[in-house]
Amino acid sequence: MAVECLTGKKVLIKGNYAIAQAAVNAGCECYFGYPITPQSEIGEFMSGKMQELGRAYVSAESELAAINMVLGACSTGVKAMSSSSSCAVALMQEALSYATADELPVVLVSVMRGGPGLGNIYPSQGDYNQSTKGGGNGDYKLIVLAPSTVQECADLTYKAFYLAHKYKNPTVLLADGLLGQMMEPVEFKPYPYPEIDNSSWALTGAKGRDGRIIRSYAPLADRQCEFLEKLYDKYKKIEENETEWEELNAEDADVVLVSFGSTSRNVNSAAKLLRQKGLKVGTFRPITLFPFPNNRLAELSKSVKKFVVVEVNMGQMVNDVKLAVNGRVPVELINKGVGTPPSPEEIAAKVEELM
C-alpha cells in the first residue's frame, strides 16, 4: 500500500518538491489546493503524482474550498492535506478553527511570503502569529512545525501527518519562500511513524452502529465549557510530549540567539563567527512553534545573561520568548520586515553592539 518514492537515495531537490514527495511517501490520500507563489510547485507535483497513484487531487475553486475539502476528507480518517501561502492561508483560518473543534487531523503546509495584504513573494516569517496564535475564532491551538533545511521540510512533513492523526488536531508545516524555492540534498527515509487507528471516530457509514456526528456546535454552555477543558487537556499533553528544539552551545553561553526556520541557518553561522572571537554565544531554535519550548527557555534564563531573537518580521516570536523568560533577563530583537534573512556578518555585528 505504502508508496515510497526516492527512499534510500540522496537527491538534490527543491523544498516545495521535497514537501510534496514526503507527503506522498507518508500516505497522503488526498490533496486539495489553489495556486499561490511561492508554493505552487507542491500542487503541480501533486496533480501528476496523485493521479498516477490513484489518489485524489482537486484543483479547488478557492482556498476556502480547498481547506474545507481537507476537512471533509479527514473526517473519513484518511491522510489529507492542502498547501498555501500567507494571504491565502488567511482565507483558511475559519476552517482551521472548525478543524480544531471537530478534532480533525488536517495537515496544512504554509509557505510564508511577504505581507500584510498581497505583500510580495519574497520570503518572510510574518505568519508566525497567524500560525501559532490563530486567525480563526475561539480558543484553539494548531500544532506548528518549522523546518530550517530542505531535509527537515521532508522529515517534518512526515511528522506533521503523524502528530495530526495522533492528536486529532490540525497541524501546520510552517516553511517560507526561501525553503520552498531552494535546492538541497535530501535523503528520503520511509515514513517512520506508526499508523494511527481511527476506527473509533472516522465517518465510514453507519454499518452495524449508530450514525456518528462530527460537529463543534454545542447549544448548551456547560457542554462547551466541558469541551474546551478537554481540548486544553489535550494541548497540555502535546506540550508535555512533543516540544522539540535544537540548541547549540547554549549551556555555557552569555548570549543565546533564538530564531526559527530558515533564519536559523544564518544565525548559526553568526554564532560561530562570534565564538571565534571568543564571545560566549549559543543558539536556540524552536522546531515546534506550538508547543513552544517555554520550559527550556525559562531554564536557560537562569544562566544566560541575554537573549537575542532574530526573525524576518517586525518581531513576533520575540514576544513568546519574553513570556518564557518572564523578565529574568533582557530579550532583544534583531529583525527585518521581509526578504532573505540578514547575513551572518550583519547578525554578528548587531549582536556585538547589543553585548
Added chain:
Amino acid sequence: MATQVFKIADTFRKDVKYTFCPGCDHGVAVRLVAEVLEELGLKEKAIVAAAIGCSVTIYDFLNIDALESPHGRAMAEATGIKRARPDKFVFTYQGDGDFASIGLAESMHAALRGEKISAICINNTTYGMTGGQLGPTTMVGQVTTTSPTGRNLEYYGYPIKVAEHIALCDGTAFSARVSLDTVANIRKAKQAIKKAFEVQLKGLGFGFVEILSSCPTNWKMTPEQAHDRVRNEMMQVFKPGIYKDITEKSGK
C-alpha cells in the same frame, strides 16, 4: 385486522423530537430524505455534510454519519468526503443562504466538476435561523427584517433561480425544483430526491433538488397561509419542474 399505512424510516434516530417550527416544511423534507435513504438501502454507506442554518439539525434526526461544515462550505466538505471515500453515498442538506449565497462558488464548482454528490437545497426565501433577513432567494417586493419596505430591485438586486443555474453546469446530471404544498407535490418531491440520489449511485454526476419550503415563523403567517404563499407566490416565480435529467436523453 390492522394494516400498517405509515412507518417511520429506519434511517431516523429513535425518540427524537422535531425542533422545527410548526408548519415548517423542513420536517417533511427531512422525512423524505430519510425515506429515500432507506428505500435505496443507503443507511450504512451514507455520509451527510450538514450546513449552517435551520438545516444543520439534520444530523439530530438522521441516524447516519454526519459532518458539520462551516457556513457555505458543505459542498467542499462533501467533495473531500467523496474523493476520500468514492464508495460512500455523500449528500448535503443546505438552506438557500448556505447553498446559493455564501456557498454559491462551492455549489457551482461542485456541479461543474461533476462531483458524484447529491445536494438538497431548501428555499424558503429568507434566512430562517437568524430571524428572517433578506437572502439570495428573497422575492421581489418581499418584506424581511433587512428589507423593511420590501425587496426593491433598484436597491437590492435580483433573487437567484437556483435549479436553473445548477442545470446549466455541464457536470450536473439531474436538477429539479419541487414544492411540498400538497400531498401530490410531496410525492413528486420524493421522486426527485430519489432521482438526485440515483444519479450519484450510477456515477453520472451531480444530482440536485431545490425544495420550496414554508417559513411561517419568519413570514409571520399561519402554516396554512404559508403554504398558500408557496403556491400563489413562490411557485409562480420559482417554477417547479425538472430542469435537467441526463437519464432522460441517454436512457441510463
